[in-house]
Amino acid sequence: MADDVFHYDVLIVGGGNAACSAAHAALEKTKSVGIIEKAPKRDRGGNSAMTGHIRFVFNGIEDLRPLVRNMSDDELRKLLEGGLPHRTEAEVWDELMRVTNNQTDEELLHVHVTESLNTVQWLASKGHDWVPASLTNDNVLTMNGGGAGLQKRNFEILDRTGATFHYETAATELIEDKTGRVTGVRALTPSGYVMFHAKAVILACGGFEANAEMRARYLGPGWDSVHVRGVPYNTGDGLRMAMNIGALPHGSWSTCHASPQDIALPKFTVPSVHVHGDSLNRYMYPYGILVNMKGERFIDEVYDTRGRTYASMGRAIMAQPGGIAIQILDAKIRERDMYTANYRKATTAKADTLEQLAVELGLPVENFVNTVRAFNAAVQPGNYNPDRHNLDGKSTAGIVPPKSNYALEIDKGPFEAWPVRCGITFTFGGLKINATTGQVQHVAGRPIPGLYAAGEMVGGLFVGAYASGAGMMSGATFGRVAGNAAGAAAVAS
Numbered sequence: 001m002a003d004d005v006f007h008y009d010v011l012i013v014g015g016g017n018a019a020c021s022a023a024h025a026a027l028e029k030t031k032s033v034g035i036i037e038k039a040p041k042r043d044r045g046g047n048s049a050m051t052g053h054i055r056f057v058f059n060g061i062e063d064l065r066p067l068v069r070n071m072s073d074d075e076l077r078k079l080l081e082g083g084l085p086h087r088t089e090a091e092v093w094d095e096l097m098r099v100t101n102n103q104t105d106e107e108l109l110h111v112h113v114t115e116s117l118n119t120v121q122w123l124a125s126k127g128h129d130w131v132p133a134s135l136t137n138d139n140v141l142t143m144n145g146g147g148a149g150l151q152k153r154n155f156e157i158l159d160r161t162g163a164t165f166h167y168e169t170a171a172t173e174l175i176e177d178k179t180g181r182v183t184g185v186r187a188l189t190p191s192g193y194v195m196f197h198a199k200a201v202i203l204a205c206g207g208f209e210a211n212a213e214m215r216a217r218y219l220g221p222g223w224d225s226v227h228v229r230g231v232p233y234n235t236g237d238g239l240r241m242a243m244n245i246g247a248l249p250h251g252s253w254s255t256c257h258a259s260p261q262d263i264a265l266p267k268f269t270v271p272s273v274h275v276h277g278d279s280l281n282r283y284m285y286p287y288g289i290l291v292n293m294k295g296e297r298f299i300d301e302v303y304d305t306r307g308r309t310y311a312s313m314g315r316a317i318m319a320q321p322g323g324i325a326i327q328i329l330d331a332k333i334r335e336r337d338m339y340t341a342n343y344r345k346a347t348t349a350k351a352d353t354l355e356q357l358a359v360e361l362g363l364p365v366e367n368f369v370n371t372v373r374a375f376n377a378a379v380q381p382g383n384y385n386p387d388r389h390n391l392d393g394k395s396t397a398g399i400v401p402p403k404s405n406y407a408l409e410i411d412k413g414p415f416e417a418w419p420v421r422c423g424i425t426f427t428f429g430g431l432k433i434n435a436t437t438g439q440v441q442h443v444a445g446r447p448i449p450g451l452y453a454a455g456e457m458v459g460g461l462f463v464g465a466y467a468s469g470a471g472m473m474s475g476a477t478f479g480r481v482a483g484n485a486a487g488a489a490a491v492a493s
């Protein structure tokens with residue numbers, strides 16, 4: 001039987017990237033840091049453990065140098081010649097404004113943009129490092145070992161620097177004193193309820209993507225049955241607990257990150273099984289066309305670069321009959337060697353003619369063939385350049401929906417098809433925080449003493465869509481912000 005009362009200066013709820021970043025920062029102020037994690041140890045790490053990329057500001061190789069080991073300046077320079085010589089603060093600001101239709105919270109965005117490079121360099125100082133990203137992703141560097149590598153290092157570093165982990169421990173309720181100060185958390189373990197008393201509590205326990213009731217309530221009809229591209233543990237507990245004591249909801253509660261996934265995506269994925277959590281991603285749609293089960297196109301496949309469209313593409317797929325879409329590519333794409341490694345184990349169909357492909361997929365043959373012919377006839381001449389960082393303007397004309405970039409005729413067999421479904425990754429609705437301290441705001445218009453939030457729990461940054469790698473960056477940045485402020489406040493009290 002475990003002890004049933006614990007005391008920490010700073011208690012962190014959740015064990016993902018945001019929580020670990022908060023813990024690193026809090027440990028710079030106090031050695032008394034506890035972390036409670038709902039998952040068993042074998043599945044620790046949250047969604048963060050299944051990621052690949054983190055999107056940060058850099059101005060040239062001098063900013064990347066502290067992040068990579070064993071790479072010469074020449075090798076680094078070559079990486080940047082691949083099309084992304086910098087990603088400035090202004091560019092990251094404009095990009096998030098653009099993908100969110102100018103609805104992102106500017107105070108959060110300011111911190112996200114101005115602190116991202118500082119934050120990755122701070123993570124490097126803790127022991128993390130970066131390697132070149134795959135040629136299909138629009139980030140230049142990726143965490144060494146992806147999210148799995150990042151989280152493995154995080155746990156090693158935190159064990160070494162003195163944080164205490166409690167696994168299979170799910171926070172269920174926030175404890176307040178008479179003044180409205182949060183003084184701890186009640187949590188459920190396999191052997192019963194446990195009390196955690198703390199001078200400051202940081203909630204970093206994810207969104208509500210794994211809670212069918214909350215998905216239906218906030219995202220809308222049909223979302224209760226969507227498959228989750230992520231852990232089953234993020235059931236909105238932190239949001240519910242905080243709102244129960246008056247925390248102010250903020251941001252877009254009706255939109256989420258949802259992307260095209262292999263039709264075989266299970267109901268949930270967990271780090272111990274899906275070591276490379278993104279192996280079910282099906283992100284080749286910009287290079288062909290997307291049709292529904294009626295054999296009809298339904299969306300402009302390249303209204304922006306892949307890194308800026310994939311997180312909202314899942315919603316468009318969910319709206320199709322049966323929630324299914326088919327990615328169609330022709331032999332030219334294979335000949336150009338453009339397939340990502342993920343597609344090696346994908347669910348697929350292949351045929352020499354469009355008619356045979358339609359039969360194999362159960363599509364209405366005439367409709368499908370007419371769709372492809374109309375698409376081919378609409379393709380305009382131009383310079384085809386499917387660059388991961390840029391659009392080429394090679395488009396269709398006279399069809400609805402158009403394809404605004406990378407438009408190439410689907411005319412060379414064998415034709416290949418990839419059935420996909422929507423997988424929800426995380427929800428965008430969250431809590432209102434003070435952007436420079438991470439402190440959670442009360443509906444009464446004042447901060448809640450002793451309560452901080454980070455990661456997916458922060459509302460306001462992402463609305464409708466987002467840019468690849470921004471989730472991990474936001475988690476690390478606001479985790480660090482919250483850890484700093486909570487650690488300082490705990491020590492001062």
Ligand SMILES: Cc1cc2nc3c(=O)[nH]c(=O)nc-3n(C[C@H](O)[C@H](O)[C@H](O)COP(=O)(O)OP(=O)(O)OC[C@H]3O[C@@H](n4cnc5c(N)ncnc54)[C@H](O)[C@@H]3O)c2cc1C
Pocket residue numbers: 013014015016017018019036037038039044045046047048049050051052053054055169170171172204205206207229230231233234235236237238277278425426454455456457468469470471472473475
């Ligand atoms: C397969 C996949 C690939 C992705 N790829 C990328 C990418 O390349 N780049 C990117 O930026 N983003 C990516 N994302 C999104 C990214 O995972 C999130 O933006 C990020 O991980 C959020 O971090 P977090 O710490 O807030 O949440 P998480 O990492 O999900 O951590 C939340 C933790 O809280 C725990 N928890 C939940 N409820 C409780 C409770 N009641 N008590 C205690 N603990 C609790 C959970 O078990 C979990 O460990 C990907 C997501 C998935 C699933």
